[in-house]
Amino acid sequence: MTATDRSIELINAAAQAAADRLAHDIIAYDVSDVLSITDAFLLASAPNDRQVKSIVDEIEERLRKELDAKPVRREGDRDARWILLDYVDIVIHVQHSEERVFYALERLWKDCPEIPLPEDAVKTRGKAAEHAQLTAGTEGEQS
Numbered sequence: 782m783t784a785t786d787r788s789i790e791l792i793n794a795a796a797q798a799a800a801d802r803l804a805h806d807i808i809a810y811d812v813s814d815v816l817s818i819t820d821a822f823l824l825a826s827a828p829n830d831r832q833v834k835s836i837v838d839e840i841e842e843r844l845r846k847e848l849d850a851k852p853v854r855r856e857g858d859r860d861a862r863w864i865l866l867d868y869v870d871i872v873i874h875v876q877h878s879e880e881r882v883f884y885a886l887e888r889l890w891k892d893c894p895e896i897p898l899p900e901d902a903v904k905t906r907g908k909a910a911e912h913a914q915l916t917a918g919t920e921g922e923q924s
Contacts, residue, residue, distance in 0.1 A: 783811055783813055783814075783894075784811045784813050784820035784821045784870075784896065785820055785870065787870055788813075788820035788821045788870040788871050789821070789896060790848065791821075791844060791848060791850060791868060791870060791871045792809045792821050792823050792871055792896055792898070793898060793899055794843055794844055794847055794848055795823050795840045795843070795844060795871070795873055796809060796823060796825075796898040796899055796902035797843075797899045797901060797902060798836075798839045798840040798842075798843040798844070799823070799825040799836050799839070799840055799875070799902065799905075800899065800901035800902040800904070800905055801839060801901070802832070802835050802836040802839045803827070803832070803836075803905075804825035804826065804827055804832075804836045804875065804905055805825065805826045805827060805828070805878065805905055805908035805909040806824070806825065806826055806881070806905055806906055806907070806908060806909050807823070807824070807825045807898060807902040807903075807905045807906075808823075808824050808825075808887065808895065808898075808906070809821055809822065809823045809824070809895065809896035809898055810822045810824075810890040810893040810894065810895060810896065811893055811894045811895075811896050812890060812893050814893070815893060819867075819869065819870065819871060819872050820870050820871060821870070821871045821872075821896055822871070822872050822873075822874065822886070822890060823871060823872075823873045823874070824874050824876070824881070824886055824887065825873075825874070825875050825876075825905075826875065826876045826877065826878045826880075826881040826909055827875065827876075827877065827878065828877075828878050828909070829877070830860070830861040830862060830877060831861070833861045833862070833863075833864060833875050833876070833877055834858070834861045834864070836875050837855075837864045837866060837873075837875050840866065840873060840875070841855075841866060844868070850868055851868075852866040852867055852868050853867050853868065853869055854866075854867040855867075861877075862876070862877040862879075862880050863875070863876045863877065863880045863884075864876075874886060878909045881909065882909075
């Protein structure tokens with residue numbers, strides 16, 4: 782079994798929305814063979830809580846406007862360190878960069894096929910590490 786066309790459409794729109802809000806390391810997995818509750822996961826991260834929330838808000842608005850899709854569940858708003866949007870067909874995880882490293886969801890789903898994403902989303906790969914290096918360099922200069 783593979784992710785449905787609708788799931789792929791949702792994933793691509795969500796990935797583009799996340800990229801437009803400067804999310805880092807956007808990746809999607811087809812989990813339909815190993816999970817019966819959803820077809821696909823989209824993972825994205827950001828270096829601060831405000832940006833995590835902004836990314837989630839943009840994804841939610843874009844999917845509602847363009848594809849008439851609303852999440853059945855939204856969790857994690859209070860701290861904005863890891864916000865989950867559940868659209869039944871897909872589940873979107875937007876994490877603070879520190880949570881992304883700690884929980885390493887990619888390690889759990891690495892055996893599942895990756896879903897091809899829009900070019901803007903693919904270009905975000907490695908941005909978290911790049912941002913961490915820039916931040917470390919800036920902090921060192923201020924000391």
